[in-house]
Amino acid sequence: MIEVKSLKKSFKHFEVLNGLNLKVEQGEIYGFIGKNGAGKSTTMNILAGLSKPTSGICLVGNDDVTNIIQPSDLDLGYLPEDPRFYPWLSAYETLVYLGDCGTHKIKPARVHEILEWGGLDKDKDRRVGTFSRGMKQRLGICSAILHDPSLLILDEPSSALDPQGRNDVLQLIKGLKDMGKTVLFSSHILNDVERVCDKIGIIASGKMVLEKSMKDLEESHFQSLYDVVFEDKVTEAAMNCINSSERVLGVEINNQAMVIKMEDGHASVRSLMQTIIDNDLKIVEFSRRKRTLEDIFIKEVQGL
Ligand SMILES: Nc1ncnc2c1ncn2[C@@H]1O[C@H](COP(=O)(O)OP(=O)(O)O)[C@@H](O)[C@H]1O
Ligand SMILES: [Mg+2]
Structure with missing residues (x-):
């Protein structure tokens, strides 16, 4: 589903990614971990088509991300590290608005279905400006799956939340797997990663230092x-x-x-x-x- 080889990315003279390799199989929940500033968001932005790599191979599904014309050409949903919404719109209006943005318009029934899945149906008419951080994060995940993509890229979806909020988000991530989606998510809360991931990748010094399935990790490291x-x-x-x-x-x-x-x-x-x-x-x-x-x-x- 995702194949990254020898990926390099520099900002002026500052090299953030220095030959990163990463592989995510279809249907997997992949936990991308690393210290703050390790290059997780940089990698995920490149994969989502939002930033160009300096060099390297970066395949998402059947697409080479360096060849796409616009990010929406990729069959993926993306949750940024700090999702922002118009505070005066309700959750329902937010999703209807986002659903109108693509080439393929989203029907109201789909919006209701997604809000219910995200546990936001009771609050659908509340203004997003009054939402808790956890509710905003769940709305962000709802926005990411609105167009029913095969792959979700979620940047630190649970990191800034309290234990209840984190649990809600982790349950949604598990739900995505049950729907047959592939999920790549970053986190520095390793307990969260352990709870939901099939595979982990550790990035340090711009490279992947360990990439293993949780099953293999248990055999080799635990x-x-x-x-x-x-x-x-x-x-x-x-x-x-x-x-x-x-x-x-x-x-x-x-x-x-x-x-x-x-x-x-x-x-x-x-x-x-x-x-x-x-x-x-x-x-x-x-x-x-x-x-x-x-x-x-x-x-x-x-x-x-
Ligand atoms: N647009 C940019 N210009 C310059 N430096 C950047 C830019 N984006 C990220 N960086 C730097 O790249 C490094 C990796 O950042 P990031 O990918 O956000 O790390 P992580 O998500 O793992 O915390 C950091 O040192 C950050 O300051
Ligand atoms: Mg980051």
């Missing part, structure tokens, strides 16, 4: 660490037994508390439990410590 606290001090014999048991990769001990590094998979937990039972050790606490996307992000962009 190794299993277990915190186990025993009732009594563990004997050296028992400790050796745990250390040499099947699927255990390493053990650290601090009095009764142990951190055990395991191979992934449920079978490994079962064999660890069996070793503990065989050694007649009494457990006070047993929990899995999971690495978060935040840990991975910090590791990948550290020192860059």
Whole structure:
């Protein structure tokens, strides 16, 4: 759906993108993450046809974005980082107005359908100037899907919102996937990305430093660490037994508390439990410590 290769973009002498590669498959929710100023909006503006790259390949669907005449030639909906609306128009009037702007006019029934989908049907006649940030953001997503595009590019859709507002927006993004849409969205709230994405891409120093499906990331980066606290001090014999048991990769001990590094998979937990039972050790606490996307992000962009 999106294929970006060796993308470069400079503003005068300032190089923001320095050979970025990015690939989004059809039907995927892709989380584009990076520090402030990393170049996320710059990339998304190029993909939406709003800005020209300095060099590189940038394909969206069947179109090469460098060859389009105007942004509306692309089959995509775009939500800018800070969407602005006419404050004196109602939500309904806003969508009718935007629906009249394209070559393909939008019918009132479609506007009602979209407002209901965005949870704004009760507020459709309220002036947008009185809307909360979360409502404006949902109206922005409604505007982006009004013309029923296959791809949505959403620039920080949830970042400036409170937890309820963020949750509403994330639910809409999941809803877009259920409709069969492809979504590329940027965020620096990694917890949000983890909640909805199929794939992530981390941009740093103008390049993609890590691009992986969440499934592959779990296998390669989220190794299993277990915190186990025993009732009594563990004997050296028992400790050796745990250390040499099947699927255990390493053990650290601090009095009764142990951190055990395991191979992934449920079978490994079962064999660890069996070793503990065989050694007649009494457990006070047993929990899995999971690495978060935040840990991975910090590791990948550290020192860059
Ligand atoms: N039109 C512009 N002219 C000059 N510099 C720009 C322009 N747009 C963005 N930049 C710079 O490019 C860098 C990347 O910006 P941006 O793509 O907005 O980052 P992000 O969205 O990841 O926070 C920043 O240092 C920003 O100041
Ligand atoms: Mg940005």
